[in-house]
Amino acid sequence: MNSDPNWVMMGPAWQVSGRDYVRSLFWSPDGQRLAIAAADGTLRLLDAITGKELKMIQAHTGGALCMAWSPDGHWLASGGEDGLACLWDMRRDGPAEILEGGAYWVEHLAWCPRSRRLATGAGRNLRIWNPGGELQHQFSDHSSSIMGISWFRDARRLLTASYGGLVLWRTGLDSREQTYPWKGSFLNLALSPDNRKCAAGSQEASMLVWDIKSGEKIGMSGYPGKVSRLDWDSRSRYLASSAGNEAIVWDFAGAGPTGTEPRRLHRHVDRVNDLAFMPRQPVLATGGEDGLIIVWSVPTGKITHLSILDEPVSALRWNPVSADLAVGTAYGTIACFNLKSPPIH
Amino acid sequence: MTDGQHDSRIPVTVLTGFLGAGKTTLLNRILSEEHGRRIAVIENEFGEIGIDNALVINADEEIFEMNNGCICCTVRGDLIRILGNLMKRRDRFDAILIETTGLADPGPVAQTFFVDEDLAERVRLDAVITIVDAHHVGQHLDQSREVQEQIAFADVILLNKVDLEEPSVVNALENRLSSMNRMARIHRTTHAQIDLRNVLNVGGFDLNRALSIKPDFLSLEYPFEWLGAYALETGCDYRLSLAPGPDPDIGIGWQQLHDDILEPAIDAAVQQFSQSPRALGHADNAYHPDALLKIPASSPINLSLHVPVTGLYALFTQHHPEEFGLTINRDQQPLLPQNSREFAAKHTHEDEISSVGIRTAGAVDDIRFRKWMGALLRERGTDLYRSKGIIHVADQDERLVFHAVHMLMSVDNDRAWGDEARINQLIFIGRNLDREALNAGFQACLI
Numbered sequence A: 001m002n003s004d005p006n007w008v009m010m011g012p013a014w015q016v017s018g019r020d021y022v023r024s025l026f027w028s029p030d031g032q033r034l035a036i037a038a039a040d041g042t043l044r045l046l047d048a049i050t051g052k053e054l055k056m057i058q059a060h061t062g063g064a065l066c067m068a069w070s071p072d073g074h075w076l077a078s079g080g081e082d083g084l085a086c087l088w089d090m091r092r093d094g095p096a097e098i099l100e101g102g103a104y105w106v107e108h109l110a111w112c113p114r115s116r117r118l119a120t121g122a123g124r125n126l127r128i129w130n131p132g133g134e135l136q137h138q139f140s141d142h143s144s145s146i147m148g149i150s151w152f153r154d155a156r157r158l159l160t161a162s163y164g165g166l167v168l169w170r171t172g173l174d175s176r177e178q179t180y181p182w183k184g185s186f187l188n189l190a191l192s193p194d195n196r197k198c199a200a201g202s203q204e205a206s207m208l209v210w211d212i213k214s215g216e217k218i219g220m221s222g223y224p225g226k227v228s229r230l231d232w233d234s235r236s237r238y239l240a241s242s243a244g245n246e247a248i249v250w251d252f253a254g255a256g257p258t259g260t261e262p263r264r265l266h267r268h269v270d271r272v273n274d275l276a277f278m279p280r281q282p283v284l285a286t287g288g289e290d291g292l293i294i295v296w297s298v299p300t301g302k303i304t305h306l307s308i309l310d311e312p313v314s315a316l317r318w319n320p321v322s323a324d325l326a327v328g329t330a331y332g333t334i335a336c337f338n339l340k341s342p343p344i345h
Numbered sequence B: 001m002t003d004g005q006h007d008s009r010i011p012v013t014v015l016t017g018f019l020g021a022g023k024t025t026l027l028n029r030i031l032s033e034e035h036g037r038r039i040a041v042i043e044n045e046f047g048e049i050g051i052d053n054a055l056v057i058n059a060d061e062e063i064f065e066m067n068n069g070c071i072c073c074t075v076r077g078d079l080i081r082i083l084g085n086l087m088k089r090r091d092r093f094d095a096i097l098i099e100t101t102g103l104a105d106p107g108p109v110a111q112t113f114f115v116d117e118d119l120a121e122r123v124r125l126d127a128v129i130t131i132v133d134a135h136h137v138g139q140h141l142d143q144s145r146e147v148q149e150q151i152a153f154a155d156v157i158l159l160n161k162v163d164l165e166e167p168s169v170v171n172a173l174e175n176r177l178s179s180m181n182r183m184a185r186i187h188r189t190t191h192a193q194i195d196l197r198n199v200l201n202v203g204g205f206d207l208n209r210a211l212s213i214k215p216d217f218l219s220l221e222y223p224f225e226w227l228g229a230y231a232l233e234t235g236c237d238y239r240l241s242l243a244p245g246p247d248p249d250i251g252i253g254w255q256q257l258h259d260d261i262l263e264p265a266i267d268a269a270v271q272q273f274s275q276s277p278r279a280l281g282h283a284d285n286a287y288h289p290d291a292l293l294k295i296p297a298s299s300p301i302n303l304s305l306h307v308p309v310t311g312l313y314a315l316f317t318q319h320h321p322e323e324f325g326l327t328i329n330r331d332q333q334p335l336l337p338q339n340s341r342e343f344a345a346k347h348t349h350e351d352e353i354s355s356v357g358i359r360t361a362g363a364v365d366d367i368r369f370r371k372w373m374g375a376l377l378r379e380r381g382t383d384l385y386r387s388k389g390i391i392h393v394a395d396q397d398e399r400l401v402f403h404a405v406h407m408l409m410s411v412d413n414d415r416a417w418g419d420e421a422r423i424n425q426l427i428f429i430g431r432n433l434d435r436e437a438l439n440a441g442f443q444a445c446l447i
Helices: B023-033 B077-086 B106-115 B117-122 B137-143 B145-153 B167-180 B263-274 B366-380 B435-443
Strands: A012-016 A022-027 A033-038 A042-047 A053-058 A064-069 A075-080 A084-089 A097-100 A108-111 A118-122 A125-129 A135-139 A148-151 A157-162 A165-170 A178-181 A197-201 A206-211 A217-221 A229-232 A238-243 A246-251 A263-266 A272-277 A283-288 A292-297 A302-308 A313-318 A324-329 A334-338 B010-016 B039-043 B054-058 B063-068 B071-076 B095-099 B123-133 B156-160 B185-188 B226-232 B238-242 B249-256 B293-296 B301-305 B311-317 B327-330 B339-342 B353-361 B384-391 B398-405 B408-416 B423-431
Touching: A022 A064, A022 A313, A022 A324, A033 A064, A033 A334, A042 A064, A064 A108, A075 A108, A075 A118, A084 A118, A108 A148, A118 A148, A165 A197, A197 A229, A197 A238, A229 A272, A238 A272, A238 A283, A246 A272, A246 A283, A283 A313, A292 A313, A292 A324, A302 A334, B010 B023, B010 B106, B023 B039, B023 B095, B023 B123, B039 B077, B063 B106, B071 B077, B071 B106, B077 B095, B077 B106, B077 B117, B106 B117, B106 B123, B106 B145, B106 B398, B106 B408, B117 B123, B123 B137, B123 B145, B137 B145, B137 B167, B145 B167, B145 B353, B145 B384, B145 B423, B156 B167, B167 B185, B167 B353, B226 B263, B226 B327, B249 B263, B263 B311, B263 B353, B353 B435, B366 B384, B366 B398, B366 B408, B366 B435, B423 B435
Parallel strands: A272 A313, B010 B095, B010 B123, B039 B054, B039 B095, B123 B156, B156 B185
Antiparallel strands: A012 A334, A022 A033, A033 A042, A042 A053, A064 A075, A075 A084, A084 A097, A108 A118, A118 A125, A125 A135, A148 A157, A157 A165, A165 A178, A197 A206, A206 A217, A229 A238, A238 A246, A246 A263, A272 A283, A283 A292, A292 A302, A313 A324, A324 A334, B063 B071, B226 B311, B226 B339, B238 B301, B238 B327, B249 B293, B249 B311, B353 B423, B384 B398, B384 B423, B398 B408
16 A cells, blocks of 8 residues: 555544444534434434434334435434334424335435425335325336435425436326436436436446436446445535445536546445535545545545544435534444544554 | 355345245245244245244335346346345344245346345355145146246255145156256155255355255266176177167277276266267277277177176166167177166156256366357356356366356356366256257367
């Protein structure tokens, strides 16, 4: 290995242990609390500064699979292996609204930008709810299981990914508004923050990016394996994707990535399990099965910060307000890193 | 890498079978007998599972077509998703059972374990268990492509409900199943009663155990159809005589028996038959043991046998001796064998699905072999359900082992041959297989 002197070894600002695989992490919109959904079905709330546990809920029988905090901070939604979505009112204690996902597992949740609607994806069922827990709409003509949901900023349209492509839905319409077909098995989707492009990673070592308006698509192939994670930076310029031990970043500036080489961020020694762009910065964090947490400057491709845990990293998420990075592991540990804290020598 | 003993990956057992064959009975039997273990059951049909140590997950079968380069295959997308999530739990499962619908093609299930790298790291496909109803399966075998495929894919076949059928029918059925899939172990059961060691941890897809489980799996196919054991005395005049028969020539080998035991001589003869035959020289030349002769059967032959020492000898003939009027004569009197055995694989019915086994000595050219297999799977992969083999590669001390499901193949160098005889063993199970072409193709890989 080279003796790269330029990165900072991070130590966690706090670290707490847990019981089971961290499936999802979500910061409250004000950045003061961190929610954790685990494979034992629990939801936990931790204080952002100290890591102190504020609340622990046995939310789901079987595992919790997904979680999303509403943009206004009032609601925390979780989905689980009991086929249910739970809607927790974060302003008061009390039981959750229980929503029937329509299939055995609720695997995807997405809040619309104005917090008026929650979309749940369970098997082939896409359902739209209001925060009171009322079913507003359901789209049931999905041909295969939903692998990802994303709302547009207009809070009326949403995209889903599944085998065979993307589907654009509009609330109030009974059928699909548009399809973005591609013969392949998609694992996820990522709508760019400017809502102009949508990327979907495939089981077959490739990624597709559609132009929403024109429907034109570009395909990126040559990945070392299935494309398991995607994230756009907040300016919709960089699209990060992971496959195998690598994070691969495409630059959509100017004429776009067609014909260009992506930046391949290669330092993990095992599979990259999650990645996320820091809010408002072209800074990418990656967490791997190897326990490494790496922060990269995307324009230079250089590592700026690095840390290692004894356990595989299963999820990571940036605090929307501060520069804190929350990391969850396969054994339930939660660690919080602050990039401004002094380096460890 | 895939050492069965130290493999910490969770074994997955796939249960297939027509509706009513007894899948749910077997499933419940496994769950109750294995009550100390944590078992996840993925079901596509509603069964009646009332066991609390099992996590039962209902799955909607979702068949995805995958296209990785030139290799096309179908996988079960729902299984990738469900198994992927199951692996993310601290309370690890000891075993996973997948029950398919009665009409399911097991191909996509098996292929799923080849295409997803995360799954391959954490779970291993142990075996496909196919349970058939002895009373009804005959009819299904004639009519249902799915049932044929379930037989073709199986590592283990449970011939269930044998109590409801005549023994002669069960015997015929077992022969039929066995000729379709000669790799599978067949067990006769009533109410799916079976020692679970026969269905769990079978290692059907484990390269290291690929053939060790059923070392005799090729026993039905030999390069000769007949052997006769004769007591011969040295110094006497023995003549091998034969007349023209239905084939243009006939391969003949003979071996001295030691301690009157046939098996080592059979193994030696298998090797002998894989070598280039010696051309028949002048008819006066005496024929010595251990050499393979290819005798043109265009005119009568009368060949002197050289008996080095008095003892028991086995004569091996490529075709049945009666077809050529083949005898050993002493003083012009035909000698009766003390013992004889037939090896012919008799094809008494016309199933489209069959097994082709190849067993031959000789070193294989690695590159030629890989090219041949690659082309074979590419061109015939749709019709080839399972392929397995152990190969003796020239200049390599380790065995090359492979197995394939349709076009997807795993190849590995496993343990060293050691003292074991270096014999190539391959088996192909598929539809409309061309036995001659497969044999010729493999022979062309030999150095």
